[in-house]
Amino acid sequence: MTATMRATRAAGVLGSLCVLTLGVFHGGCALAQVQKPSPSEIVETAQDPYHHVIFENDDIRLFRVVIPPHGRTKWHRQALDYVNTPILGTTIHKDSLSEPSKDGSMKPGAVRYLPYSQKSDVDQVTNTGDTLNSQVAFEIKRKGIGHFGPADRTNTQAFKMILDKPVVRGWHVHLEPGQSTGDYTQSGPGVRVILAGGRLMTREKGAVAFSEQHLTQGDAAVLPKGTFEVINGGTTPMDYNEYELR
Incomplete structure (x- = not known):
């Protein structure tokens, strides 16, 4: 077996391993080589066609995120702290310019906090499932802490x-x-x-x-x-x- 044939066979095995990990977030294995976008292909999150702004003021930008089956967002810039609540979860694939590609799943009601004000990113998300992916998310527009109060609800058990x-x-x-x-x-x-x-x-x-x-x-x-x-x-x-x- 030539060196070229051995390298080709090894690449095929690695590709198979990537496919087997579908549905579990992992840090070091991408399904395919990510084609980095040109600057003109990158949009702000609010301009992505699957991120719909439903309210905005000086503090909060509120989104309804709706990704159809096998739909893919544009490459979008994330620079504000971001809180995400999945409503209808699916499996997803995420490509990023700062992290390895990941496969995983969103579970309804599971909250994700992403501190993009500390480390910004440009990413692209694909709904790899056969059903609609629906989320409610918001960006925190004021950077830093101490703008408001303690956010304390300990006086009620609800x-x-x-x-x-x-x-x-x-x-x-x-x-x-x-x-x-x-x-x-x-x-x-x-x-x-x-x-x-x-x-x-x-x-x-x-x-x-x-x-x-x-x-x-x-x-x-x-x-x-x-x-x-x-x-x-x-x-x-x-x-x-x-x-x-x-």
């Missing part, structure tokens, strides 16, 4: 912490029909992502009347500062994640 970072905290809330969170104070701007919807009733402290919203899975909103009570006014259990900037 909030179970799922994310604790210097710039943002997150909680999961499960409410049975008629159940209340009790009063809680939000000292910084926040984001609510609905995982299992229904009739959500909210009342700000000092008010008499509740406001009502009929929400479904994947609905999301940016929340103002204040002291509130939330009640599940529907007939089925409700689940959502809530995040607060610090």
